[in-house]
Amino acid sequence: MSSPLAIxxxxxxxxxxxxxxHIVADELLDALLTDSVSHVVGGLDDDGTEPLLTALARLRSRGATGFGAAFPAEGDPVGLGGPRAFNTDALDVGEAVVAIGAGIGLVPRAVGPTYEWQxxxxxxxxLPDVGESDRGLRATVLESARDLAALDVARWRPEVADQLLNxxxxxxxxxxxxxPSRCVDLAARAMQALGIVDLALADDGGAVSAAEIAARRGALAPLERAGRRALVAAFSPEVWPPS
Incomplete structure (x- = not known):
């Protein structure tokens, strides 16, 4: 069964x-191989590619204390610290992993059933703070719900209205x-918010004016941003509260 979580x-x-x-290597591999058959990493040395588990072990030997995720978008490189080349590649695919303490980032690309990491x-x-992201997401969900109700979301996207009511x-x-359990809960609510955005933007609800389309997208933009920031906080051990 595929995981709902990004790789x-x-x-x-x-x-x-x-x-x-906390877990052994087999449990790590089980989590990573739910939607793929292999993961290979290039760029860590001059020997070509290597299995992801070997690469993570190499990063541990280089001082990595954890792995954090980034989910950037154009104009909002949340979770990235540079340099430009890494940011550009991560923005191109919309996600990346940072080896905390090792100064290395990994960008995944799906190639058939394999993930190739560079x-x-x-x-x-x-990074956004977990508490700040939590409060920001909660407030933005309410604001977006009000804005979408004013735009009659129930008429053009009844599925979105149903999710906002539930x-x-x-x-x-x-x-x-x-x-930490707080980060698991934050991840769930962030994915819920981003799911609402994806559903609402699946089409433009039939023949509507450019002004209406712009208004809808304007109502959803803060929710998408808050959702991504919350997602980054939930998957970044640097800012986790004590579990």
Missing amino acids: SARVAWWGTSWLRG AQSAAPRQ LRHLAVPDAPPGV
């Missing part, structure tokens, strides 16, 4: 749990030992 999110959670001794230098990053029904993702 960078899985590497962040399960990779950190493995690195800190390693490159990554600078320290500034926000307490969360699909909580599986998490390995060592991930």
Whole structure:
């Protein structure tokens, strides 16, 4: 069964749990191979590619203390600290992993049933706080719900209206030992918010004016931004509260 989590999110959670001794390598691989048959990493040395588990072990020997995820978008490189080359590649695919303390970033690309990761230098990053992201997401969900109601979301996207009326029904993702429960809950609500955005933007609701389309997208933009920031906080061990 495929995981609802992006591959960078899985590497962040399960990779950190493995690195800190909470799970064994087989459990890490089980989490990563739900939608793929292999993962290879290039760029860590001059020997070509190597299995992801070997690469993570190499990063541990270089001082990695955890793995954090980034989910940037154009104009909002949240979770990235540079340099430009790494940011550009991460923005191109919409996600990346940072080896905390090792100065290395990994960018995934799906090639058939395989994930090919490219390693490159990554600078320290500034991250949204878990509590700040939590409060910001909660407030933005309410504001977006009001804005969408004013735009008659129930008429052009009844599925979105239904989800906004049922926000307490969360699909909580599986998490390995060592991930704070608050971050698991935050990840669930962030994915719920981003799911609402994706559903609402699936089409423009039939023949509507350019002004109406702009208004809808304007109402959804803050929710998408808050959702991504919350997702980054939930999958970044640097800012986790004590579990």
